[in-house]
Amino acid sequence: MPSQQSLLLSEHYGKPDFAKLEGYKKHGGYAVLAKALKMEPKAIIDEVKSSGLRGRGGAGFPTGMKWSFLPANGEPRYLLCNADEGEPGTFKDRLMMERAPHQLIEGMIISAFAIGCKKSYIYIRGEYDFAKEVVAGAIVEAYKAGLLGKNILGSGFDHDMDVYSGAGAYICGEETGMISSLEGLKGQPKLKPPFPAVQGYLRKPTIVNNVETLAAVKYIIRDGAPAYKKYGTEKSPGTKLFSVSGNVVKPGNYEVVLGMPLKDLIFDLCGGLKPGRKLKAVIPGGSSAPVLTAEEAMKATMDYECLAQMGSMLGSGAIIVIDDSNSMVDLLQVIMHFYHHESCGQCTPCREGTGWLSKILHDIASGHAEVKDIDLVKKISEQMMGKTICALSDAAAMAAISFVTKFRSEFEQHLQAGKRTLGSSAHA
Amino acid sequence: MFKLSKESEDFVKKELSRYEAKYSAIIPSLFRVQKDHGWVPPEAVSVLAKLMEIPEAHINEVLYFYTMFNKRPVGKIHAQVCCNISCAMNGGRELADALCKSFNVQDGVMSADGKITVSRVECLGSCDTAPMMQVNDRYIENLTPELAVRKLKEMGA
Numbered sequence: 001m002p003s004q005q006s007l008l009l010s011e012h013y014g015k016p017d018f019a020k021l022e023g024y025k026k027h028g029g030y031a032v033l034a035k036a037l038k039m040e041p042k043a044i045i046d047e048v049k050s051s052g053l054r055g056r057g058g059a060g061f062p063t064g065m066k067w068s069f070l071p072a073n074g075e076p077r078y079l080l081c082n083a084d085e086g087e088p089g090t091f092k093d094r095l096m097m098e099r100a101p102h103q104l105i106e107g108m109i110i111s112a113f114a115i116g117c118k119k120s121y122i123y124i125r126g127e128y129d130f131a132k133e134v135v136a137g138a139i140v141e142a143y144k145a146g147l148l149g150k151n152i153l154g155s156g157f158d159h160d161m162d163v164y165s166g167a168g169a170y171i172c173g174e175e176t177g178m179i180s181s182l183e184g185l186k187g188q189p190k191l192k193p194p195f196p197a198v199q200g201y202l203r204k205p206t207i208v209n210n211v212e213t214l215a216a217v218k219y220i221i222r223d224g225a226p227a228y229k230k231y232g233t234e235k236s237p238g239t240k241l242f243s244v245s246g247n248v249v250k251p252g253n254y255e256v257v258l259g260m261p262l263k264d265l266i267f268d269l270c271g272g273l274k275p276g277r278k279l280k281a282v283i284p285g286g287s288s289a290p291v292l293t294a295e296e297a298m299k300a301t302m303d304y305e306c307l308a309q310m311g312s313m314l315g316s317g318a319i320i321v322i323d324d325s326n327s328m329v330d331l332l333q334v335i336m337h338f339y340h341h342e343s344c345g346q347c348t349p350c351r352e353g354t355g356w357l358s359k360i361l362h363d364i365a366s367g368h369a370e371v372k373d374i375d376l377v378k379k380i381s382e383q384m385m386g387k388t389i390c391a392l393s394d395a396a397a398m399a400a401i402s403f404v405t406k407f408r409s410e411f412e413q414h415l416q417a418g419k420r421t422l423g424s425s426a427h428a
Numbered sequence: 429m430f431k432l433s434k435e436s437e438d439f440v441k442k443e444l445s446r447y448e449a450k451y452s453a454i455i456p457s458l459f460r461v462q463k464d465h466g467w468v469p470p471e472a473v474s475v476l477a478k479l480m481e482i483p484e485a486h487i488n489e490v491l492y493f494y495t496m497f498n499k500r501p502v503g504k505i506h507a508q509v510c511c512n513i514s515c516a517m518n519g520g521r522e523l524a525d526a527l528c529k530s531f532n533v534q535d536g537v538m539s540a541d542g543k544i545t546v547s548r549v550e551c552l553g554s555c556d557t558a559p560m561m562q563v564n565d566r567y568i569e570n571l572t573p574e575l576a577v578r579k580l581k582e583m584g585a
Contacts, residue, residue, distance in 0.1 A: 088512045088551040119448075126459075126496045127552055129565035162446070167455050168496035170550070184451025186493040202448055245514035245555035252556045287513055318555070320514055334516045338550050344493075 005269065007231065007239050008219045009212065010255040013099045019134060021141040024102040030147055032222040036110040037155035039221075044114035048217060051225035052237040057082050057173070057210030058286065058316045059391075060304050063217070067115050069197035070205050077205040079112045079120035080182065081214055083135075084166050084173040086125055087286035088338060089318030092241040092253050093211035097124070097131035101138035104211055105161065107218040109152065112159050115207060119160050123178050126166045136163045170342035174390045175208035176200075177344065188344045189390035212241055232258035236303035240317050244270050247277065247323040262300040266321055277323040281407070285315020287335050288395030290402030291322075312402070328407040329414045332400065333358075333365040339396035350393035353384035357400055364415060374411050377404050430471035432479070436460050440479055451482060454490045458497055467498035495549075503544035505585045507576075508562040511548045514555035519572075523559045524548045526573035531585060544585040 006013070017023025024030070036044055049064025070077060081104065085093040096104060104122070112120050124132050139161055142148045150158045164182055171177040172187040179201050181187035200206025216238060220228045229237040236258040242265065245251045249271030256265065262282065266272065273279060282297040283289055290312040292300060300306055307314050322331065340358035345351045360377055363369040381397035388394070404411055432440070439460050443453035457480065461472045468491055477484040491497050498506075509515075509524040524535065527546045531539060538545045554560045557569030561576065568579055 085553050086551065089514055089555050090551075091553040091555055094553050125553070126494070127562060130567075164447075164452070165455065165459065167459065167494035169494050181455070182447075182452060183449055184447075184454045184490065186489055243555060245558060246517055251514075251558075283513075320517075320555075322517070326517055331513060331516070334511070334513050338512055341550060 006255050007257070008255070009096065009100075009103070009215055009239065009241060010253065013095065013253075018100055019098065019102075019138070021102060021138070021145060024100075028222075029102055030106055030145075030153075032218050033106050033109055033147065034153055036113060036221050037153055037157060041114045041116060044110065044221060047225050048114070048220055051220040051228045052235070053213065053216055053220060053228075054236070054304060055210055056212035056216065056240065056317065058087060058288070060314060063209060063213055066197060066209070067111075067207060069195060070115055070207065071198065074116075075205055076119075077115060077117045077207070078201045079108060079115065079117045080175075080178060080201065080206060080208045081108055081120065081122040082173060082175065082178060082208050082210045083122050083124040083128070083131070084178060085128070085211070085316075086170040086173045086342075087288060087316040087318055088335070089243060089245055089283065089286050089320045090316040091243045091245075092317060094128050094131050095253050096211055096215060096241070097128070097135050100215070101135045102142070103215045103218060104135070105138055105142055105147075107214040107216070108161065109147065109159055110221055111207075111209065111214055111217050113157050117207070118158055119162075121162050121164050121182060123164050123166060123172070123182060125172075126168050132163060132165055139163065169344075170338075171344045171390070171392060174392065177390065178208060179206060186344070188346050191389055233301075233303050233305075235305050236314075240302070240314075242302065242317045242319055244319045244321065246319075246321040247273055247325070248321045249274065256302070259301050259303040259306075262302055262319070263298050265302065265319065266297075270321070273321070273323050277325060279321070280324045280326060281322040281328065283318075283320040283322070285313045286318040287320070287338065287399060288391075289313045289315040290398050291328075291406060293406050327365075327414070328403055328410050329361075329365050332403040333361040335399055335403075336361045336396065339392065339399075343392060343396075347388035347393065349384045349387045350396070353380055353393060354396050356380050357396065361400075364411065367415065367417075369415060371412055371415050374404050374408065374415075377401075430469055430475055432461070432472075432475055433464060436464055437479065440476065444480060450480065451486070453480065454482065454487055455494070458487070458491055462498060466504070467501045501538055501542070502547075503538045503542055503585070505544045505580060505583055506547065506564055507544065507580060507585075508547045508549040508552070510550070510552045510554070510558070510560055510562075512551035514551075515558040515560065518558035520559035521548070523561070523571055523573050523576060527576060527580070530573075530577045531580070544580065 012018040053063045054060045169187045172181045176190040177187040196206040279294040336358040340354040343354045381400045384393045384397040440457045443456045511520045560569040
């Protein structure tokens, strides 16, 4: 299926002028906004609902349904674009903001019109300096062209948009953590309910959607839900940007239809593995997604249902391909160091659990542990699940359980071989 | 004594009315201080607290929560090497070690001459170009230790 790529979102990534308003307009830019502004807002929501679009940031929640949780009154509401891309292995939103910022802005204005929102923010992770610059420049262009501000394209609809920079915290990619951060607080997640759609930013109704999700709205309105649903599978319609990294010959961003066999993605599009190497494992949706063995990966299709059935998830679409030159013990050590570093510290099971896991895995990796400590990793992980405000704890726990369960013999052999030299942990 | 430049003071005042909530101005203001000074000195927090009429304790809370704010001085060149999974699989940790050795510094500690700090960091979202590093606000990608040392030296490290 190599020909079936770059269908919608990334079609024009290769064109340098696409990042500027003039170039974007040459390729039909903002024509969909003009169309949308003539529609009934409810008709846009219905179209998005019927397209089956699911959140592309990680949780995969149906977008149209999220929007319909907003109160049906005139209460002011906010739209926040989640561009705090931090899930290890993910780099799709950065590329879109750098190459196609207007595509995101157009999708956002259409979405804002649909939900009756007059103010939106794009919350961009702090490290993405270039993306921030490009997006901020694109917003200025849009204001000058009357695409933002008062009475957009003569429709009577007003909308303001601004960029807000994160300052280095993975947890701000969690929607309520992001809201806290935008409010000028520590980026700690908030208890749900109330859900942001009812009480979010400054306790006002708020919708938080991922960059890729909001850009997809543009194409759903351009082509209509039935046309969008021709891509992908019945239950996972549409295209998806996958960030492929690790041990493949051609890592990068690939936009393909949902439901594509993972095998084809790795071995056709990404050029497979380096000569002489064998596939050992694949993390299919960012480091929070439980790992797949090579055997599972060969059977997987990249859609929400198949990966859920396999006990993993599509997540952010970050595919980390692991060949037989890697030690799974070492990689889990790296992953657990990350979750410990990024735990916001609010909930005890997460704050303490990620710390214990990180320490135990460091001990296992350096050979200062016993085989029974592998069970301890599992036991602690099980105690971390379903007990916290947000999903960070569960993500760390599920990743740990998947590694020590599916690659148990490697962990045992590693310990039985005694002290071994492995790469140091991320911040040894 | 720490003093904000006139331009930075104006910037902070403008940020205070840019967002719906004035606390939202804290992050941009801390970034501004860091841009001017390379890090956020404790005295800067007192100055901001007075100017913004926000409790000092709250500004410190924000300052210490986010990793991008430097709580101690960093070198003119701040090389942040990604050591998360995809970079680790492609030599990111060895790259960080090689830089520390080459510039004779410890992870996260500024060199005696103030020229460079090498820090190991988490995923920077450039996994297809692993291993990579962020030098000040630029990404430098597809590195080898030799290439990275050469680039940093060219930049004056």
